[in-house]
Amino acid sequence: MFRTAKQVPFSMSRRAFATGAITLLASSAISPAFAAGVGGFVDRVWQQAKARGVSRRIFDAAMGDFRPITKVLDLSGKQPEFATTAADYVGKRVNDRQIGNGRAMRGEWAQTLSAIGGRYGVQPEAILAIWGIETNYGGYMGGNNTVHALGTLAYGGRRADYFGSELITSLEILQAGHVKPGQMVGSWAGAMGHPQFMPSSFMKYAVDFKGDGHKDIWNSVPDAQASIGNYLRSFGWRPGETWGYEVKLPRGFDYNHVWSKTTASLRDWSGAGVTRANGKAFPRAGDSARLFMPMGGHGPVFAVLANFDVIKRYNNSDSYALAVGHLADRIIGGGGFVSPWPNDTALNGAGRQKVQSLLLKRGYQIGSADGVIGSKTRAAVMDWQAKAGLLADGHVSGNLLNAMS
Structure with missing residues (x-):
């Protein structure tokens, strides 16, 4: 999944929506700057959609009443004023409520997750953690009409070509009957359903796990979970390996090994004095790892494995991958980090x-x-x-x- 555009994290104040019964946000009133060109824009989109096999009926149902959503444009233009530390990022996404909900979902969907794990080789807890961080286990998938959000970004936002392509792809998904126009909802930037796939990612990685002919990542939890598993497998998820371990570094350690991303087996790292923070042995000493130090040597340090970088293919952020990995560990029953986060700030x-x-x-x-x-x-x-x-x-x-x- 190309995660250039994605949902605002669930840690913001949200309203829970029942699956399949999401109320769409009303499109904002059209601004004067848009008034002259909307009709021409819709006509151009129709010509492209028609050339890709979209029927007029589907197009009108999805795009016929299109008006640019000014809120979407406002959000697309915002830049963060302050940088966020890994401590803040992970702390907002891995908390007692998320852990408890994840464990409950692990029990509720145990049979399905076991079957998905058998097919795709991805541990259930990794799938649950991504699902939890992306949409609070389906509790909030975004209340935006995906077609109208993408149309707004294609019409008046930055990277119009990219969002224009995603817009046409979203119409193809509707034409294929995977979801009804009124149920195609997601983030303000076009990320859709439980797993927050962009339309192009849907085309590549969404699966019909339940076998009814539809890849329904909005209303079918099995389809959504399997789609996450298929995505991770497609980018090289290694079955049986974890994402990483919290470690302690020896006195006098050369931190150049962190910044140069030196890769070695866990056995070799152990030989250099790197140990697990919890005092236990590495269970698979032959696995290769590099060191990740999100907040300096005074905070938690991690030996991260190949699956850490696979998680980053979902969202190219070290903090995101750390949050997913840590939430997965907590769902299994692991504890918090051994080393406390330092009292520090990130720099813009x-x-x-x-x-x-x-x-x-x-x-x-x-x-x-x-x-x-x-x-x-x-x-x-x-x-x-x-x-x-x-x-x-x-x-x-x-x-x-x-x-x-």
Whole structure:
């Protein structure tokens, strides 16, 4: 699934919707800027849809009363004011309620998940964790008419070509009869149903697990769960392997191994003094892993396996993959992180530029202060930290900026 556009996380205030009975958000009133061109835009969409085999009946049912939704355009143009730490991201998505709901769903859908795991080789808890984080186990799939949301973004948003292609694909899905126009709902950016697939991802990865001829990721939990499993398998999920382990690093550890993404077997990492944080042995010492340090050496550190990167194909975010993996572990019955999160803040581009400017003033030859933390900046940070008597972990954050200022 191409996750360029996706649902706002469920941690925001949401209203629960029953599956198959979702109330669509009403389209906002058309703004003056749109008034002249909507008719022409709809006509152009119809010509493209007709060429792809969409009937006039389906087109009119889905697109006939189209009006751009100003709220969608507003959301598409918003940029986050502050960066989010891994602690904040994971904490908002992995909590007692989510864990409890996940365990309940594990019991309720045990037979189905077992069959899906047998077919696709993906552990049920990984599927449950993605389902939980994406839509709160189907509790909130988004209240937006997918066709109208995509139409709005194709008409007046950025990346109009991309969303225009997704719009036509959504109409093809309706033409194939997988869902009725009134039930094709999702996020403001076009991500649909329980798994929050974009239409193009639906075409590639959605499956008809229940065998009724329809790939219904909106109303059928088995279809949705199996579609997540098929997606993960398609990107190389390794059966029997986990996503990663929380670890402890030995005194004097060279943090360059973290930033260079050194990959080694868990056996070799153990030989270098890297141990599981809970004191247990690695159950599969031959598995390959790299180290992931989301908030510096003073916070939790992880040895992540190949499945961690497969999860990132769902959403290309380290924090997302960590949240999914951790929620899966908690659903199984695992505990929280052993090491506490440090009291720190993440830096946006301007903050990273400030760090680089301070390094330049101290004589470090790192190029320009562009806000991109590359190898030269990282090496300079580690050198400065060592000289300042700090842990030389190379982590760029609010604490580092404060120490340097």
